Amino acid sequence: MNDDISPVLKICVWVLLALVVAPLVVPVLMSVSDTPFITFPPQGFTTEWYGKVLTDAEAQGTFLFSLKLAGVVTLISLILGVPCAAGLVRYDLPGQGLILGLILSPLIVPLIVIGVALLQTFAMLGSRATFAQLVIGHTVVCLPYVIRTVSGSFVLVNRSLEDAASVMGASPLTVARRVVWPQVRPGICAGGIFAFIVSFDDYPISMWLADGRNFPVPLFLHSMIERSFDPSIAAMAALMIFFALLLVLMIEKAFGISLARLIS
Amino acid sequence: MAPITNQSRGAEVRLTGLGRSYGDNRVVQSVDLTIKGGEILALLGPSGCGKTTTLRMIAGLIEPTEGDVIIDGRSVIGLPVHKRNLGMLFQDYALFPHLTVRENVAFGLEMRGVPKAEIAARADEALRKVRLAGFEARMPAQLSGGQRQRTALARAIVYQPRVLLLDEPFGALDRKLREEMQVELRALCAELGLTTIIVTHDQEEALILADRVAVMEGGRLRQVAPAQEIYHRPATQFVADFMGVTNLLPVTVTGGSAEGLALQAAGVICLSTVAPDLPKGTKATIAIRPESIVMQMGESMPQPNHVTGTVARTAFRGQALSVWLQHQGGEIVAAIPTGQLVEMPQIGTRWTASWPAARTLVVQG
Numbered sequence: 065m066n067d068d069i070s071p072v073l074k075i076c077v078w079v080l081l082a083l084v085v086a087p088l089v090v091p092v093l094m095s096v097s098d099t100p101f102i103t104f105p106p107q108g109f110t111t112e113w114y115g116k117v118l119t120d121a122e123a124q125g126t127f128l129f130s131l132k133l134a135g136v137v138t139l140i141s142l143i144l145g146v147p148c149a150a151g152l153v154r155y156d157l158p159g160q161g162l163i164l165g166l167i168l169s170p171l172i173v174p175l176i177v178i179g180v181a182l183l184q185t186f187a188m189l190g191s192r193a194t195f196a197q198l199v200i201g202h203t204v205v206c207l208p209y210v211i212r213t214v215s216g217s218f219v220l221v222n223r224s225l226e227d228a229a230s231v232m233g234a235s236p237l238t239v240a241r242r243v244v245w246p247q248v249r250p251g252i253c254a255g256g257i258f259a260f261i262v263s264f265d266d267y268p269i270s271m272w273l274a275d276g277r278n279f280p281v282p283l284f285l286h287s288m289i290e291r292s293f294d295p296s297i298a299a300m301a302a303l304m305i306f307f308a309l310l311l312v313l314m315i316e317k318a319f320g321i322s323l324a325r326l327i328s
Numbered sequence: 329m330a331p332i333t334n335q336s337r338g339a340e341v342r343l344t345g346l347g348r349s350y351g352d353n354r355v356v357q358s359v360d361l362t363i364k365g366g367e368i369l370a371l372l373g374p375s376g377c378g379k380t381t382t383l384r385m386i387a388g389l390i391e392p393t394e395g396d397v398i399i400d401g402r403s404v405i406g407l408p409v410h411k412r413n414l415g416m417l418f419q420d421y422a423l424f425p426h427l428t429v430r431e432n433v434a435f436g437l438e439m440r441g442v443p444k445a446e447i448a449a450r451a452d453e454a455l456r457k458v459r460l461a462g463f464e465a466r467m468p469a470q471l472s473g474g475q476r477q478r479t480a481l482a483r484a485i486v487y488q489p490r491v492l493l494l495d496e497p498f499g500a501l502d503r504k505l506r507e508e509m510q511v512e513l514r515a516l517c518a519e520l521g522l523t524t525i526i527v528t529h530d531q532e533e534a535l536i537l538a539d540r541v542a543v544m545e546g547g548r549l550r551q552v553a554p555a556q557e558i559y560h561r562p563a564t565q566f567v568a569d570f571m572g573v574t575n576l577l578p579v580t581v582t583g584g585s586a587e588g589l590a591l592q593a594a595g596v597i598c599l600s601t602v603a604p605d606l607p608k609g610t611k612a613t614i615a616i617r618p619e620s621i622v623m624q625m626g627e628s629m630p631q632p633n634h635v636t637g638t639v640a641r642t643a644f645r646g647q648a649l650s651v652w653l654q655h656q657g658g659e660i661v662a663a664i665p666t667g668q669l670v671e672m673p674q675i676g677t678r679w680t681a682s683w684p685a686a687r688t689l690v691v692q693g
Contacts, residue, residue, distance in 0.1 A: 222420075222422070224418050224419075224420055224422040225422050225424060227387075227389050227409075227416075227418065227422065228416065228418055228422035228424075228483075229424075229435070230389075230408075230409040230410045231387055231388075231389070231409055231410070231412075231414055231415070231416040231493075232410075232415075232435050232436035232439055232483070232484075232487070233410050233411075233413070233436055233439035233440055233487070234410055234435075234439050235408075235410050236410075238439070243424065246426050
């Protein structure tokens with residue numbers, strides 16, 4: 065497709081891709097090993113471990129809990145993030161840089177620090193609402209991803225289309241629905257899916273805030289590693305990888321081209 | 329949304345003391361202008377002169393900080409853009425990329441609550457008017473620049489707006505296509521009888537399209553006149569310069585007579601029959617179009633509107649040859665039609681430039 069890309073760059077890209085993908089391949093391979101303990105390279109082939117994980121009541125419960133948590137977090141992140149991103153792009157506000165910096169800071173501060181800080185705050189407040197605490201903690205971490213992708217899509221919005229629509233008689237609400245929404249939809253969907261994945265995969269925040277009844281998948285995985293060391297752990301990890309991959313493929317399928325524009 | 333029922337054509341637009349400031353920066357000030365119903369007016373000026381701001385204030389996309397916009401006898405200040413019932417053509421056409429050509433054109437009708445069956449018929453009718461029948465189902469990305477422009481035009485006229493606003497409508501087209509579209513647009517506007525306001529920085533385009541031309545500079549109107557008059561009788565030095573008069577000589581009035589007004593420039597005595605009656609000693613500027621100048625080889629007797637000099641340089645422009653003549657008072661440029669060129673003026677040779685008193689314009693400033 066792009067013949068004018070230098071071979072050096074091509075090699076760099078492939079090396080980088082290999083470094084990113086290789087660690088993900090390992091648990092997938094280990095998960096089909098026909099041995100009672102984790103080995104690499106895998107020996108034999110079995111799907112028994114997947115069966116074990118998928119039928120395990122505890123695993124199912126924790127999976128459903130993570131789905132619920134990530135769903136709520138995604139919803140709240142979008143409700144807060146979309147207007148915030150739109151406002152930051154469209155208006156010249158005093159302290160704009162500061163606001164953006166504060167919102168994006170969870171990307172810089174170690175998550176474990178954020179988790180412990182939240183725990184202390186909640187403890188000081190005497191809060192016992194574990195689910196709400198998890199939602200707040202995850203939203204803090206997911207919001208930067210939403211703001212980043214959504215503000216990117218707002219920057220790309222062609223303002224003269226809005227002017228054209230209003231001159232032709234469209235009310236501000238109609239302009240938002242018919243003209244702005246189709247342009248920012250890919251960014252909002254992508255932001256939502258990122259938020260979902262980040263929340264679903266989060267360990268360092270959940271570690272501080274979860275309890276026995278509010279127990280997300282990554283914590284369950286960790287406790288399983290401590291209890292036993294059979295390939296069902298690898299199967300579980302592989303399932304998480306597949307799940308995230310599926311979500312990413314979904315956005316790629318739906319908005320492939322527009323996303324490429326968004327990232328570049 | 330309240331339906332827009334007003335379908336009258338060719339509304340009168342009146343601007344009174346219109347202005348817009350950003351802080352201390354007065355982008356547009358004290359614009360007084362009346363555009364008659366059905367008239368085509370060009371707002372002409374260099375970039376940054378405030379012409380687009382003025383157009384956007386009429387559209388309602390920018391709120392004026394002073395003055396009033398009156399359409400059809402009623403002030404539209406405070407009336408939101410979408411209730412003004414105007415049509416506008418944007419510089420980048422602003423077609424909706426996710427809608428087909430027909431859907432783009434239908435948008436304004438849809439906003440007006442026109443029944444579905446009628447929408448399709450009227451959209452197709454508008455597309456026929458701009459000679460784009462057969463392209464209804466295309467997406468904007470599949471159109472050429474000219475076709476996009478036609479789509480945008482159809483979209484702006486389909487609901488019979490009270491006023492049609494065009495913002496640099498031909499800026500993105502190549503020269504040949506531009507000329508074609510200009511003639512077509514002129515005919516279409518005449519056919520529809522729409523009041524049309526065109527913003528442009530191209531003086532030729534303004535002259536081709538408009539009944540009247542309003543020249544703007546530094547946020548103010550400098551001259552408003554019919555196309556012919558603004559070409560032949562620019563009022564100020566700026567307008568003259570902008571309308572392509574390159575010979576501007578500072579002069580002093582030496583006296584009036586039955587023959588005309590006598591003026592003294594550096595190295596040249598000028599006589600004008602088209603000057604206002606100015607008292608002796610007044611400082612003014614004379615403006616002579618390069619194409620008004622006749623060139624003859626050799627010296628001449630001292631007489632008004634004749635100057636002898638040496639050819640400094642020449643430039644071939646296809647239709648005309650530009651000749652710069654260096655005389656004792658400065659430089660003067662003539663454009664000789666190539667078709668009438670008998671002898672090529674050689675650099676360094678002596679030639680005489682002359683021009684009629686009826687083409688010796690006296691302008692302010």
